[in-house]
Amino acid sequence: MFPDEFYDFLLDGVLTIGLTHYLILSVLLFSLGILCMVTKRNAIGILIGVELVLNAASINFVAFSKYQTGGLDGHIVALFIILLAAAEAAIAIAIFMNFYNTLRTIDVDRGDELRL
Amino acid sequence: MWMPTGDELSMLGPHWALVGTIVAILIGAIIAGRNWRVAGTIAMVGGLLTAGLCALGWKGLGTNWAGMAGGAGGVPMLVADQFSYFFIFLISIFLVLIAGMWFLGQDARLPEKLARKRDATEFYVLLVGSAFGMALMVSTTNLLMIIIAVEMTSLPSYALAGFRKKHRLATEASLKYILFGAVTSAIMIYGASLLYGQYHSLDIVVIGRAIVEQLTIGTTEAGGAILNAPTVLMSVSIVAFMIGAMFKVSAVPFHFWCPDVFEGASIEITTWLSVASKAAGLGLLLRVVAVLAAQLGDGAEQTLNWVRLAVAVMAALTCTLGNFSAYRQTNMKRLFAFSSIAHAGYMLMAVAIILPTGGAASGAAHPAFSAIVLYITVYLLMNLGVFGCIAMVYWATGREDIGAFNGLIRRSPVIAVMMVAFLFSLVGMPPLGGFIAKFWLLAALFDSGPIGILLVIVAVANTLFSLYYYARVAFAMCFSDDGQPAIRVPFLGQAAATVCALAILLIGTLWAGNIKTFSDERSSNLYAVTKQAEQPVEEAVKTAELDFRE
16 A cells, blocks of 8 residues: 555654654653643642653653663663652642642742732 | 772862761751751851861862763763862852851841741751752762752752741742742753763763864864854753753843842841852853863864853843842842842853853963952852841841831941942942952953953943942931931941951952962863863773673
């Protein structure tokens, strides 16, 4: 039905998982994360966006480390990113709790007392 | 298996001292209970020890590396040289002064007095923790280490900004700080992943060399590289990566956190962030720029023009916006937040002019490096003085608006006179240190081509404009007396302000030459960072590959 080149392309380029697939996944995650940060008004929502971007970066590091030269560096960085994301989430949620206890909401637009 | 040698360990003495201070504060809390005097004393002793180690170590210090090799073909992860020792010295001295400020504030009748007493241990642990993050930030050329350092500086700072629990403004400030901070650091890490993907290494020395190799299309007669325009992917990844440092420096598109956090946080933390965070961010930026500039050689053409233009525009905007927003502020902390943004702009101007004129082949560092080192030293004294005076008025009256300063010359003559000195030094008036700092900065700008001269014009216009709002504060203190009662100011606070003002006066007059020599020495061997990793990238990658397989 299709020319042979198409099947070759399908086999080599699409079905055989390579670096490109990981990069596409990571770019999708990054874009969704940025979208999440920009649109959500809820502090937890923004934090989820940040975590998505961090995961996109981790996938990048691991994929580059596996498919390109450079030893284990990327894997190590990915581990550190997981650790940093956890630490950041812990502090962020503590601050959100404090905000909630003070203002009874975690809507970031309600924090508007500091201006000019 | 990598093991540290004794030399490497002793090179990292200041870092060890800071880590030891954190542990000592915690152990002190176990032994002595929640005692704010014990915790504060340990923090001050630790800070002094760190500063002492730096000051003893930097005489004739070359470039020393310590730690594991940072990625394929890279140099080890931490570097101890004059430059990093200088910044750690600055940060740890500042740490001692902030701890002292917290001590003085403990006697004031503040609503949060009991909480301050109870939570002092946590305060000092977080403070020293963020200082340690800054110490790492200025002493590395490795992407992973930069990421860890930026996070390690930020995380305690977020907690510090919200240290007054249940205080509406502090709560809001910490929320804004952590949201902006988390977003920018996430984007920075993504940019780092793109850089790693393109250049197969975590080391910015290797990355810088690969970038220059990729772009070079010839050499000029003077031996500098002629460069092609950078690719889109390269631009995007470098810009994304630099966002982290720009956030710390509070350059213009990333400055929104600065006034809010400065107003909401308690005044010791405002002071800490206003100098230390900016100093560390600038240290990181300078290190990265030095690595790039050293690869280019003398008289390079078309040298990453967009980087230089982007940073120049950013610096001009930072400066102008900071000054124009400060113009209508009535809250003193917020006013000086914008003032600190403006000063970050002046320092960024000097960063912007380093790249085109490299000058690495002759071995001499660019004059802008020494100008920034000098500026940040003087800026520390001026800002500490101003915020110290604001703090003392706040402790006595409970007010932070400009009205609390009316007639201060009668109510507390010493504070008022010192404050006027700091204000005029911030403007850059001749007999004071601020003038010397600005003079060398503008001189470095002036010598570096058309962009530099445009930046000089922007800086001078801004200086004239800033005179207005600084003078407004001075006017309120001296001429608009509305009969408020005299205030009681701690004697030690007055003495500290006097010492600060005297130091600024001396830097502006008798020590002007000494401070110039000092900052020249501290920034002299920045380019040496790149000399270590001479192995070509491909070979290094092959070696790493072999190690990995084995």
